[in-house]
Amino acid sequence: MHDIIIIGAGVIGALIGREASKYELDILMLEKDNDVGNGTTAANSAIVHSGYDPKPGTLKAKFNVLAVPMFKDLCADLDVEFKRIGSLVVAQSEDELPRLDELKARAAINGVDVKILNKAEVHALEPNLHDHIVGGLFAPTAGIVNPFELAAHAIENAVDNGMTLKLNERVTAIEKLNDGFKVITPNGAYYGKVVINAAGVFADNIINMVSKADFTITPRKGSYFVLDKLPIPLVNTVLFPLPNIHSKGILVVPTTAGNTLIGPTSEQIMSKVDVGTDYASLENIRQNANRLLKNIPFHKTIRTFSGLRATPSTGDFVIEHDKYVRGLINVAGIESPGLASAPAIAVHVVNELVKDLLPLKPRKDFNPKIRPLLRLKNLTTKEIQAKVKNDKNFATLVCNCEQITKADIIDLLSRSIPVNSVKAVKKRLRAGFGLCQGGFCTAKVIAIMAEYYGIPVDEIAYDDKESYVVKHG
Secondary structure (H helix, E strand, C coil): CEEEEEECCCHHHHHHHHHHCCECCCEEEECCCCCCCCCHHHCCCCEECCCCCCCCCCHHHHHHHHHHHHHHHHHHHCCCCEECCCEEEEECCHHHHHHHHHHHHHHHHHCCCCEEECHHHHHHHCCCECCCCCEEEEECCCEEECHHHHHHHHHHHHHHCCCEEECCCCCCEEEEECCEEEEEECCEEEEEEEEEECCHHHHHHHHHHHCCCCCCEEEEEEEEEEECCCCCCCCCCEEEECCCCCCCCCEEEECCCCCEEEECCCEECCCCCCCCCCHHHHHHHHHHHHHHECCCCHHHEEEEEEEEEEEECCCCCEEEECCCCCCEEEEECCCCCHHHHHHHHHHHHHHHHHHHCCCCCECCCCCCCCCCCCCHHHCCHHHHHHHHHHCHHHHCEEECCCCEEHHHHHHHHCCCCCCCEHHHHHHHHCCCCCCCCCCCCHHHHHHHHHHHHCCCHHHCECCCCCCECCCCC
16 A cells, blocks of 8 residues: 555646655555646746735745745756746836735735836836836746746656656546545556545546535636747746736746747636637737737747636635545645745645654655756757767757757656657657747657657657557557
């Protein structure tokens, strides 16, 4: 019997798994998809919010503020791209200026450093703002992070430290036993003393398999534009309008890779799997973003996408022992600022909630780091030449847009967590994330994966287990 079964391999489950792997525990992680970080983690704004916006006294405020200073060292250990660029929320008229004072007062209560900027200061910071922008609130501790890397690298680190990961394991039933739980998937049954429910938009469904959820999760869909890398950045900070009760509004944010994200919308829907985009939502983004910035180059759009946020009926994160079934820990409703709060949530779940149920004995051999990615784009010409001399695969460029070589892909495939699809390579290395969106490199990635795994090219999936790119059979 496992000590802990974690359901869900998004960024929350990933960091909980990594935190738990610091102790002498037998941990099993079950993920319904063919890869880790394939839900909300793969489709969000990638922002580390500073923590001034959440209502004081909420779990959102508590964990957001606690987590912000954790990102620098965490991302260094896990080789995750992270930049602390600050955020700027702007007032679009004189009438909106008092709301900046309200946010500053809230920031003081939450313990977050912010500064109100006048018109000249905001335009100096963001030269592309429209002239009608009259002021702003700057939060220097906000940042941007690569969420794909954060989830995948945290799980890789946990697996390197002894955790077991099983993909394509959709939980269909849970039974409470005298000494723990029986967790059932189409592939069999797994037994654990403690179950941690980190199932995202499906968290309430998981609870109802073995207990009774006293809240509901409603998916809220957010759509985005992705712009190609620009010679001069469109924005220098995470740029927001003033928030409303449903969302932080249509924002404009640079990514750690140099692209620009514009969005998201905030649409309550019933489906927990609908991530399609539509004209009306994208036009809404376009109109609202154009109110903030001059001459947004939407003609440089290389992709649009949507993601789902797990909005709880409680209005706050749900992080607690289940009220009715001992041994079940629910980590649910982790909408924004969930990514920014994730490291602190993980520490609390393991060191407070798991500690109530299991003895925590630190592992003497815990290694907090992963093997760094090769990252050819960060090397000098001389360093690249030395790499090529030792390994000819460095001379085979697979993705021209993102400068990914055959050596990068082979290094990825050799790691401790499975890379089962073209999309898994794309999320981890960005092969296929550039201007051509995989038009030139997808076939090369498939060939390398087939060669490495010793299987035919028609066995390589794009995303889900049987989403074959090459005609199968």
